[in-house]
Amino acid sequence: MTTRISRDELAARIAQDIPEGAVMNLGIGAPTLVANFLPAGLEAILHTENGMLGMGPEPQPDRIDPDLINAGKQPVTELDGTAYFHHADSFAMMRGGHLDVCVLGAFQVSERGDLANWSTGAADSIPAVGGAMDLAIGARRVYVMTDLFTRSGESKLVRDCSYPLTGVGCVTRIYTDHAIFDVTPTGLAVIELFGDNTVSELSTLTGLDLEDATRDADDKELA
Amino acid sequence: MISKLRNSVDEAVSGIADGAVVMIGGFGRAGQPVELIDALLAQGATDLTVINNNAGNGDTGLAALLAARRVRRIICSFPRQSDSHVFDALYRAGEIELELVPQGNLAERIRAAGAGIGAFFTPSGFGTALAEGKETRDIDGRPYVLENALRADVALVSAYRADRWGNLVYRKTARNFGPIMAAAATTTIVQVDEVVELGGLDPETVVTPGIYVNRVVAVGERAWLRDGEFVGAASVEGAAS
Numbered sequence: 001m002t003t004r005i006s007r008d009e010l011a012a013r014i015a016q017d018i019p020e021g022a023v024m025n026l027g028i029g030a031p032t033l034v035a036n037f038l039p040a041g042l043e044a045i046l047h048t049e050n051g052m053l054g055m056g057p058e059p060q061p062d063r064i065d066p067d068l069i070n071a072g073k074q075p076v077t078e079l080d081g082t083a084y085f086h087h088a089d090s091f092a093m094m095r096g097g098h099l100d101v102c103v104l105g106a107f108q109v110s111e112r113g114d115l116a117n118w119s120t121g122a123a124d125s126i127p128a129v130g131g132a133m134d135l136a137i138g139a140r141r142v143y144v145m146t147d148l149f150t151r152s153g154e155s156k157l158v159r160d161c162s163y164p165l166t167g168v169g170c171v172t173r174i175y176t177d178h179a180i181f182d183v184t185p186t187g188l189a190v191i192e193l194f195g196d197n198t199v200s201e202l203s204t205l206t207g208l209d210l211e212d213a214t215r216d217a218d219d220k221e222l223a
Numbered sequence: 224m225i226s227k228l229r230n231s232v233d234e235a236v237s238g239i240a241d242g243a244v245v246m247i248g249g250f251g252r253a254g255q256p257v258e259l260i261d262a263l264l265a266q267g268a269t270d271l272t273v274i275n276n277n278a279g280n281g282d283t284g285l286a287a288l289l290a291a292r293r294v295r296r297i298i299c300s301f302p303r304q305s306d307s308h309v310f311d312a313l314y315r316a317g318e319i320e321l322e323l324v325p326q327g328n329l330a331e332r333i334r335a336a337g338a339g340i341g342a343f344f345t346p347s348g349f350g351t352a353l354a355e356g357k358e359t360r361d362i363d364g365r366p367y368v369l370e371n372a373l374r375a376d377v378a379l380v381s382a383y384r385a386d387r388w389g390n391l392v393y394r395k396t397a398r399n400f401g402p403i404m405a406a407a408a409t410t411t412i413v414q415v416d417e418v419v420e421l422g423g424l425d426p427e428t429v430v431t432p433g434i435y436v437n438r439v440v441a442v443g444e445r446a447w448l449r450d451g452e453f454v455g456a457a458s459v460e461g462a463a464s
Binding site: 048049050051052062063064065066067068069070073074075078084085086087088090091092094095114119124125126127128129130131132133134137138164165166167168 | 250251252253254276300301302303304307310311314315321323324325326327328330331333334345346347348349350351352353366393394395396397398399400401402403430445447453455456457458459460461
């Protein structure tokens with residue numbers, strides 16, 4: 001019985017939902033994988049919050065330019081059509097609702113779409129927020145990419161976040177290794193299941209009331 | 224004749240006082256004005272408040288200023304990095320104060336100061352620990368947090384080329400905080416690879432007009448450039464490889 005897809009498979013699944021012409025920001029870590037799976041021929045523009053639209057892939061080792069990095073401070077390249085701008089403009093683009101999509105990681109997402117992804121609140125940790133709070137409230141569609149459960153088996157989808165919040169009610173959709181969830185006014189709705197997962201099992205495992213909004217559910221209603 | 228040119232980095236940073244609020248440009252190492260920071264280290268000002276996106280990388284530049292115990296307080300968005308060991312140790316020992324600001328709010332607070340705006344309402348951070356105690360307001364059905372402008376006594380900025388009036392152009396993502404910090408400080412000090420003749424910069428491409436700049440010093444070409452062209456063979460740390 002298969003109940004999980006790999007991180008690459010999840011990145012590929014998210015990439016299918018990026019529309020032609022989208023301007024998007026991929027958060028540091030797993031979300032950057034989405035760029036590897038964008039369909040050939042799709043023209044989408046990557047934004048990096050340190051001040052660039054039109055970001056290209058990692059350079060060959062002998063072409064690393066220390067003046068050309070992404071938000072994760074990794075070397076990148078510029079594509080034809082690239083524009084550079086200062087930091088206040090870069091975040092104005094976000095805050096002003098000009099970005100179509102951002103993909104972010106998460107520690108927890110609440111059933112109302114609250115996001116916690118910047119701090120575990122541990123007493124000895126050094127806090128660092130970066131652009132997480134601006135991204136969370138800025139893009140028109142905020143996608144979360146995450147495992148559904150922590151290593152110790154706790155659900156990352158929760159009634160209320162126990163970790164410090166990044167943004168309130170800001171998440172549009174959650175792509176997990178078990179299923180895809182939409183945030184709706186009445187709670188979380190499962191729109192797609194991976195492997196042998198069922199909505200009722202996921203409801204039990206997460207402890208949440210999940211609406212079945214999968215295509216199968218439509219078929220059942222029609223029948 | 225107007226000339227903002229200085230002959231050395233030491234001359235460029237002279238007069239920075241103890242207790243000064245100092246903005247330092249750069250995002251990670253890109254655009255970090257390393258030569259000016261080294262000069263500030265030699266100049267001796269202490270008890271500084273530093274505004275930067277990060278809190279130093281490795282042991283050079285801003286990290287070296289921190290290691291020399293010259294910074295009392297740092298205002299930044301992302302202090303914790305894989306190579307921020309100098310800051311991490313000072314913070315854990317309670318020997319440096321930290322004001323953590325969401326990156327976009329940090330940038331906009333700096334921009335606001337340069338534009339004469341006292342404060343602004345922003346949606347970023349609303350409902351989070353970083354907005355605790357701040358005034359909030361509902362505007363057209365959306366919640367906002369009041370953030371104050373952030374100004375400085377001095378800004379240290381790295382740009383690519385300048386003329387003697389202080390007009391600046393930058394290079395790629397090294398621009399980052401340069402233009403907004405240049406406008407937000409009483410005294411803006413800029414290091415550039417190269418100073419060109421007045422008229423040598425295309426007016427259509429000037430990013431920071433000289434009105435925001437007080438002192439300019441040329442520090443020579445970056446290791447990965449020759450005559451302004453990328454020649455490669457550099458690591459992301461900016462060292463020849």
